Amino acid sequence: MPVVFNKEIDDQSVLSVWKIEETEEQLLAGLQLKQHELDVIHSLSAGKRALHWLATRVLLRTMLNTTDYIDCQMDEHGKPYLVNSDMHISLSHSYDYAAVIISKGKQVGVDIELIKMKIKSIKHKFLSDVELAQKQIGDNTNGLYVAWCAKEAIYKWHGKKGLEFKQHIHIKPFKLKDEGSLQALVELPSGMKELTVNYFKTKDGYMLGYVVSP
Template identity: 30%
Template sequence: MGLFKDYRGDDFRFSVWKMEENIDELLTLLPDNECYAQRLSQFSSLHRQLEWLSVRVLLYTMVGEHKEIVYEQSGKPFLKDGSYHISISHTRGYVTLILSALHPVGIDIEQYSERVSKVSSRFVRSDEVVTLYKGVYTWSLLLLWSAKEVMFKCMSRVEVDFKKHLKVFPFQVVEEGILEAQEYHTADHRLFSIHYLVQTDFVLTWCVDKL
């Protein structure tokens, strides 16, 4: 399947890759694939190898040249050459990546699963609204969680409590929309506008943080 979705904005771009290739097929899509193949040994599971390679293939597909992804101590990814701000996310069967040359970015993808309701008390505030969509609350819960993941990534801070420090204002789920949110972790109490898509088997949220 490969490239599942590709979107270009004025100052950012994001893509979603559907993971259906095996290791050998992914390696053929990369330059200097022997170098990538050698680095796979750092992962013990085939699933992690496929995720890691799929992200690199997606990045190469987007920018047309090799760029090395490195990580801060917190786990936040960045490009070694500093050419773009990036954010990465993956869920079962998909990886996604957003980049911008100008602004910090955050992206998150979450597979549809009713298990989110079992942990909702950990991230849903009493002043947040969970609504029905297609007869279930699952989509609304997934968007709440996913939006807070994006806020967390844009904030680049540790010790953020998703329930205490992050709030998504009331919304009604549609196939494509914008969530308004606010953080209470800093003295600034910054506001965020988080875009989202609802697909058949996942939700996708992203933010271009223009401060």
């Protein structure tokens, strides 16, 4: 499972993407897992779900460059965190890829998705009419995935339940490219916040979006 993409976002934050080519056994060999983690793996269906869980943890270990046990848990909102560490993390996976973003001083969120035409059938569920009226989103599959990945990354950045994609996260007009950025307004309990979301499309048809912000 090689790292196929690695980016130092700033002096505290790094994003990496790993292509999953190993078996469960090979991934397990690269980890130190305790019984509660093995129980999680056994509860997952055979195939991609277990591979995804393992791959994000192996990538996390690689990025942290440590042989020590990494205690990665989920809080009550489902947001991953590292026990006894001030590092912020976000995990994502889709089909053949795993993505992890880490930061020492900022909240982070990442999402990777395999681009599929079927997103057009659900676009009204996560985009407002105002967003759908934007020509770069509308009926453009790539634009729809940029918007989805952006909203998912923001949701993970926030890390708390109750944030609705359609109601609380608003994508401002942007110029659609294979790699670019956009601005989004987010209605948080503490008030409105504007975030920058960076995104890129891979050569083999995946879209990735990420957020790094205090």
